[in-house]
Amino acid sequence: xxxxxxxxxxxxxxxxxxxxxxxxxxxxxxxxxxxxxxxxxxxxxxxxxxxxxxxxxxxxxxxxxxxxxxxxxxxxxxxxxxxxxxxxxxxxxxxxxxxxxxxxxxxxxxxxxxxxxxxxxxxxxxxxxxxxxxxxxxxxxxxxxxxxxxxxxxxxxxxxxxxxxxxxxxxxxxxxxxxxxxxxxxxxxxxxxxxxxxxxxxxxxxxxxxxxxxxxxxxxx
Amino acid sequence: xxxxxxxxxxxxxxxxxxxxxxxxxxxxxxxxxxxxxxxxxxxxxxxxxxxxxxxxxxxxxxxxxxxxxxxxxxxxxxxxxxxxxxxxxxxxxxxxxxxxxxxxxxxxxxxxxxxxxxxxxxxxxxxxxxxxxxxxxxxxxxxxxxxxxxxxxxxxxxxxxxxxxxxxxxxxxxxxxxxxxxxxxxxxxxxxxxxxxxxxxxxxxxxxxxxxxxxxxxxxxxxxxxxxxxxxxxxxxxxxxxxxxxxxxxxxxxxxxxxxxxxxxxxxxxxxxxxxxxxxxxxxxxxxxxxxxxxxxxxxxxxxxxxxxxxxxxxxxxxxxxxxxxxxxxxxxxxxxxxxxxxxxxxxxxxxxxxxxxxxxxxxxxxxxxxxxxxxxxxxxxxxxxxxxxxxxxxxxxxxxxxxxxxxxxxxxxxxxxxxxxxxxxxxxxxxxxxxxxxxxxxxxxxxxxxxxxxxxxxxxxxxxxxxxxxxxxxxxxxxxxxxxxxxxxxxxxxxxxxxxxxxxxxxxxxxxxxxxxxxxxxxxxxxxxxxxxxxxxxxxxxxxxxxxxxxxxxxxxxxxxxxxxxxxxxxxxxxxxxxxxxxxxxxxxxxxxxxxxxxxxxxxxxxxxxxx
Numbered sequence: 001x002x003x004x005x006x007x008x009x010x011x012x013x014x015x016x017x018x019x020x021x022x023x024x025x026x027x028x029x030x031x032x033x034x035x036x037x038x039x040x041x042x043x044x045x046x047x048x049x050x051x052x053x054x055x056x057x058x059x060x061x062x063x064x065x066x067x068x069x070x071x072x073x074x075x076x077x078x079x080x081x082x083x084x085x086x087x088x089x090x091x092x093x094x095x096x097x098x099x100x101x102x103x104x105x106x107x108x109x110x111x112x113x114x115x116x117x118x119x120x121x122x123x124x125x126x127x128x129x130x131x132x133x134x135x136x137x138x139x140x141x142x143x144x145x146x147x148x149x150x151x152x153x154x155x156x157x158x159x160x161x162x163x164x165x166x167x168x169x170x171x172x173x174x175x176x177x178x179x180x181x182x183x184x185x186x187x188x189x190x191x192x193x194x195x196x197x198x199x200x201x202x203x204x205x206x207x208x209x210x211x212x213x214x215x216x217x218x219x220x221x
Numbered sequence: 222x223x224x225x226x227x228x229x230x231x232x233x234x235x236x237x238x239x240x241x242x243x244x245x246x247x248x249x250x251x252x253x254x255x256x257x258x259x260x261x262x263x264x265x266x267x268x269x270x271x272x273x274x275x276x277x278x279x280x281x282x283x284x285x286x287x288x289x290x291x292x293x294x295x296x297x298x299x300x301x302x303x304x305x306x307x308x309x310x311x312x313x314x315x316x317x318x319x320x321x322x323x324x325x326x327x328x329x330x331x332x333x334x335x336x337x338x339x340x341x342x343x344x345x346x347x348x349x350x351x352x353x354x355x356x357x358x359x360x361x362x363x364x365x366x367x368x369x370x371x372x373x374x375x376x377x378x379x380x381x382x383x384x385x386x387x388x389x390x391x392x393x394x395x396x397x398x399x400x401x402x403x404x405x406x407x408x409x410x411x412x413x414x415x416x417x418x419x420x421x422x423x424x425x426x427x428x429x430x431x432x433x434x435x436x437x438x439x440x441x442x443x444x445x446x447x448x449x450x451x452x453x454x455x456x457x458x459x460x461x462x463x464x465x466x467x468x469x470x471x472x473x474x475x476x477x478x479x480x481x482x483x484x485x486x487x488x489x490x491x492x493x494x495x496x497x498x499x500x501x502x503x504x505x506x507x508x509x510x511x512x513x514x515x516x517x518x519x520x521x522x523x524x525x526x527x528x529x530x531x532x533x534x535x536x537x538x539x540x541x542x543x544x545x546x547x548x549x550x551x552x553x554x555x556x557x558x559x560x561x562x563x564x565x566x567x568x569x570x571x572x573x574x575x576x577x578x579x580x581x582x583x584x585x586x587x588x589x590x591x592x593x594x595x596x597x598x599x600x601x602x603x604x605x606x607x608x609x610x611x612x613x614x615x616x617x618x619x620x621x622x623x624x625x626x627x628x629x630x631x632x633x634x635x636x637x638x639x640x641x642x643x644x645x646x647x648x649x650x651x652x653x654x655x656x657x658x659x660x661x662x663x664x665x666x667x668x669x670x671x672x673x674x675x676x677x678x679x680x681x682x683x684x685x686x687x688x689x690x691x692x693x694x695x696x697x698x699x700x701x702x703x704x705x706x707x708x709x710x711x712x713x714x715x716x717x718x719x720x721x722x723x724x725x726x727x728x729x730x731x732x733x734x735x736x737x738x739x740x741x742x743x744x745x746x747x748x749x750x751x752x753x754x755x756x757x758x759x760x761x762x763x764x765x766x767x768x769x770x771x772x773x774x775x776x777x778x779x780x781x782x783x784x785x786x787x788x789x790x791x792x793x794x795x796x797x798x799x800x801x802x803x804x805x806x807x808x809x810x811x812x813x814x815x816x817x818x819x820x821x822x823x824x825x826x827x828x829x830x831x832x833x834x
Contacts (some may be wrong), residue, residue, distance in 0.1 A: 034614065040731040044259050048727075051261045053803055 079143045089153045090164040092144055092183070093191035099193045102189055103163035103204055109147040110155035110164055118148035119155060135207050142185040146172045168195035223495045226521070233525050237470050240715060245659035248722060250432035252659075255723070258729045265435075266428025277422035278413040285409030289402035296398030307700070308366065309397050313363045321356025323408035325349055325804070328704040330415060334603030349804045357797075392536025439652035447645050449553050454552035458652035459646065462545030466660035469538045470530040473667050476523030476677050477684055477709040480505040480514035480703065492517055505703050512571040512597070512684035522593065523677075523711065531592035532584070535668065536577055539623070542661065543569045546625075546632065549654070552641035564737065565625060565632035571744040572629075573623040578752035579615035582759035583672055584610070603781040604788065605673035609771050611755045613673045615748055620665045621728060622744065625658065629740055666721040670714065674721065677714035680785035682706065690777045691786065 029035050084090070094102045106123030124131040124140035131160050155164050175181055192198060207214040222230075257264025272280070296312060324344065331345040348447055383715065416422060424430070446455060482503040483492040498517045505518055528534050532810045543566050550562015586589055586608050587598040599605055622629035633641030643654040670676060671771040681689045686700035701709075733744070 031368075036726075037732065041727050044727055044731045047259045047261075048255065049257050049799075049802065053805075055263075056803060 012162060018107075044147075068094070073116045084169055088169060089151045089156075090168045090170045090194075091146060091166055091172060091191060092155070092166055093150075093168050093193065093198070094185065094188040094190060095143065095163055095165055096198050097204050097206070098199075100181050101141065102185065103161050103200075104139050104142060104159075105161055105163070106139040106142075107160065109158040109160060113154040114157035115152060115154060116148050116150045117134055118145040119143070131206075131208055139185060144188065145181060146180040146183055147178060161204070164202065165193070167193050223497060225498045225501055228498070229496075229501075229521055230525065233523065234471075237475070237525055241467060241470055241660050241663055242656070244663045244719070244722070245656045246432040246436060248659045248726075249427060249435065249664055250429060250725055252537060252729065254428060254431075254724050259730055264428070265431040266425060268423050268428070268430040268434040269613045270430060272424050274416050274418055274420050274422060274583045277416050277424075281413040281416070282409050285405050289405040292405075293395075293398035293402035297395040309394055310363070310367050312394070312397040312401050312811045313367065314360060316397070316404055317356055317359045317363060319401065319404050319408070320593040321352045321359075323404070323412070327408070327412065328352065330412075334415075350801060350831040353800055353804055404474040436652065440553070440649050442648040444648040444650060445645075450630065450645065451552040451554075454548045455645075458545050458549035458552060459643075459650045459657070460545075461548060462542065463653050463657035463660065464545075465538050465540075465542040466664045468659055469535045470664055470667065471525035472528050472592050473600050473664075473671050473748045474522065474524040474527075474596055474676060475714045476514055476707055478514065478593075479523060479707055480508050481519040481521060482707075483517050483519050484721060494519070494625035496521065507686075507700065508684045508703050508706075510683050510685045510799055523707075524593070527593065529591045532551070532580070532590040532595075538575070540573060542657075545654075545657065546642045549646070553642070553645040557640075558642050558644040561632045561638045561644065564638075566643055568625070568629065568632060568744075569623055569738060571741060573621045575615060575617040575744055575752055578749065579612050579619055579755065580609075580672060581752070582612040582755045583734055585739045585756070585759050585763060592671055592676075596671060596678060599675040600678035604675040607781075607784040608753070609673070609759070615752050615755065616672070617669065619744075619748060620669065622727070622740065624665050626660045626662065626725070627729040629733050630734060631737045631740060634734055662725065663718065663722060665690075666725055667714075667718045669721050670717045674717055675788075677710040679709065679713045681787040682709060682713075689786075691782045692775070749789075 021066065023032075032217040084210050094104055104121075106121055108121055108123070111117075111119035111121050121139050122141040123137040125137055132138075151166070153166055156166055170191075172181065189198065203211075254266065257639070277529055292312070292315065328344050328347070328349050331341045336342045336345050352610075446452070481496055481500050482505055483494060484497075484503060485492050500519070505514070508514060546569070547562050550558045550560070550565065553559070583595070587595045589595060602608070625632050632638070634641070635641075638644070643651060646654060681687055682701075684703075684706055684708070687697065688695060688699075689697040710743035752821040766777065792825055
């Protein structure tokens with residue numbers, strides 16, 4: 001045998017390094033499967049009793065408010081709801097003035113700003129003799145296709161009158177057909193804000209009010 | 222067979238079929254619900270019927286008042302001095318039970334919904350465990366103290382103290398009955414007053430309504446049939462799968478033998494020896510300790526058919542269950558269904574062998590294949606699980622395989638065969654397969670109870686009353702009426718069946734599915750030889766016991782009584798453990814959601830997490 005071969009064999013003789021892995025234990029208890037089965041059943045029972053107890057006593061931890069360290073963080077949706085952030089953009093609503101009419105003046109800013117083109121407005125003049133005639137218009141039709149909407153919030157930003165808002169805190173409901181997703185003016189007015197109410201905190205200065213910043217009918221040039 | 226006996230048989234059939242079908246539907250639901258509870262989900266519990274407030278109030282008050290009336294009114298009539306102690310004792314025990322239980326319910330309700338008024342606050346101020354322990358102490362004190370009262374007291378009471386109540390004894394029992402009634406009525410009223418006027422109450426029955434909703438949904442679903450399916454066999458298969466489970470239940474005794482007194486005909490001065498309709502109300506007041514009816518009484522067994530080949534009949538009929546699965550697989554014209562049917566057939570045929578052989582040991586010990594005798598032997602000696610532990614394990618394994626449940630559900634393993642032999646079925650035909658499977662599951666649990674858990678027997682409850690016996694010494698004795706024992710036994714059988722079903726479901730949610738060749742290997746190379754070994758061992762032990770000295774017989778008697786005592790104590794302990802566990806109110810752990818919140822908390826401040834705003 002040459003010297004080189006000897007070297008090669010000597011290197012291998014150093015022995016196998018690493019961790020020895022125990023052979024699987026194959027005694028009667030393991031093979032019969034009965035202890036393992038009892039242990040597993042005990043574990044499932046433990047879960048069952050603990051969960052049943054917590055639920056019956058109303059001690060179940062809130063998966064959102066109590067951030068669980070590991071474990072199951074399922075939210076059982078219809079019964080439990082993840083609280084949405086305060087500035088969550090939900091379904092739209094049309095805010096109203098003190099007399100209940102929509103604040104919207106049908107300026108078409110929102111429908112122009114809308115990237116999804118889901119807002120359709122048909123403006124109309126107030127009838128002859130109305131205080132507001134000549135100053136502003138009103139939406140005869142105000143339609144939002146909630147299925148088309150991408151909930152970007154541009155319409156809210158574009159609105160000069162704080163007339164459209166997305167602070168309802170609701171996400172679109174599941175409906176049977178597409179036409180149920182088309183919200184008319186009446187539906188949009190009837191939506192409440194998250195905290196309740198249909199107005200906004202920003203005062204609206206009606207023509208004729210002393211606080212009205214713009215031109216009035218009696219203004220002398 | 223007289224008309225009255227036919228009538229009784231019909232009632233028994235209705236009870237059995239009703240239990241099977243309702244429990245099968247419930248088990249479908251409970252199976253899912255239990256798994257949901259393991260994983261801390263709600264599971265199927267959303268089916269709800271909205272009741273108006275007045276109906277909800279009526280449902281709370283009505284049954285409670287009915288029970289109160291049924292309990293209290295008979296206490297005012299026809300009491301002899303011998304009956305006073307048991308009646309007063311039962312009334313007091315029941316009153317205490319109702320008392321602490323309604324207090325617990327109320328305190329839980331108040332804790333959840335807030336207190337209104339001083340009564341609520343007083344109830345909620347006490348630790349709920351105190352109610353339970355207090356109730357237990359009262360139960361025991363009443364049980365021990367009432368018999369200690371001097372017998373002369375009852376006798377004096379029986380004689381009466383004269384005006385204004387000539388029968389004072391009647392007054393004593395009547396008043397105790399009325400006390401119970403008042404407790405029940407007032408707690409029902411108080412609970413009903415918690416429902417606000419004008420509100421609606423969602424009736425969920427802990428989610429059990431979901432099984433009803435499922436059944437309604439299945440009935441209205443479209444019934445599809447593959448174009449090339451065999452029309453006749455395709456329709457026949459679900460019926461055949463359903464049939465055996467319903468029929469085999471007929472021979473299982475679900476209660477002790479009832480004895481009716483045969484009235485003596487005035488004209489002939491002889492009893493006719495047949496049960497007439499008029500005699501259905503003549504239930505014997507007590508029976509002998511061995512449960513045999515006395516002379517002049519007519520025995521009515523609480524099983525639909527009292528076959529002396531009971532167990533053989535069960536195996537004969539249960540074997541036909543294979544046909545349903547096989548036909549379904551073949552008639553569906555689907556290769557997955559066919560494979561599922563083949564698997565089901567071979568698996569059930571294989572495990573039928575192990576199933577039959579595993580209980581031969583039990584038959585050798587009890588010396589009968591008559592179900593009633595097997596149950597009676599267990600009642601007189603020890604439950605089958607103590608006598609035949611190996612046989613029990615083998616039987617349990619085989620019966621799970623026979624009902625095709627996890628971990629032996631290869632015939633319908635969805636990862637391989639989509640849904641197995643009932644793949645093509647929809648609507649109520651699918652529902653029939655499902656119901657059949659679960660009816661079989663209910664039946665197998667009932668069979669386990671009958672063979673290994675003492676059937677309708679409870680430890681220390683003999684046909685004539687409670688008798689705690691260890692060896693040859695009687696520790697406690699209390700006679701019970703025949704109707705009460707019958708009620709206890711019937712309740713025990715169905716209750717035990719439900720508990721075993723509940724344990725069965727845990728097997729399903731614990732073990733993963735085996736591979737198909739492992740199933741076959743387990744059946745033929747493990748269970749079958751072990752069953753033969755069990756027979757051999759049983760035979761040797763039986764031979765040894767036959768020729769043993771009387772001392773061994775005494776020791777065996779002691780062992781049997783100790784096993785009964787063990788069962789009684791374990792069941793009692795489990796109930797107390799569960800109740801105290803439910804009453805335990807540990808502090809709810811609160812977790813901070815963000816690290817900044819944790820730092821804030823460490824510094825003694827508060828910072829709400831993002832989601833807590």
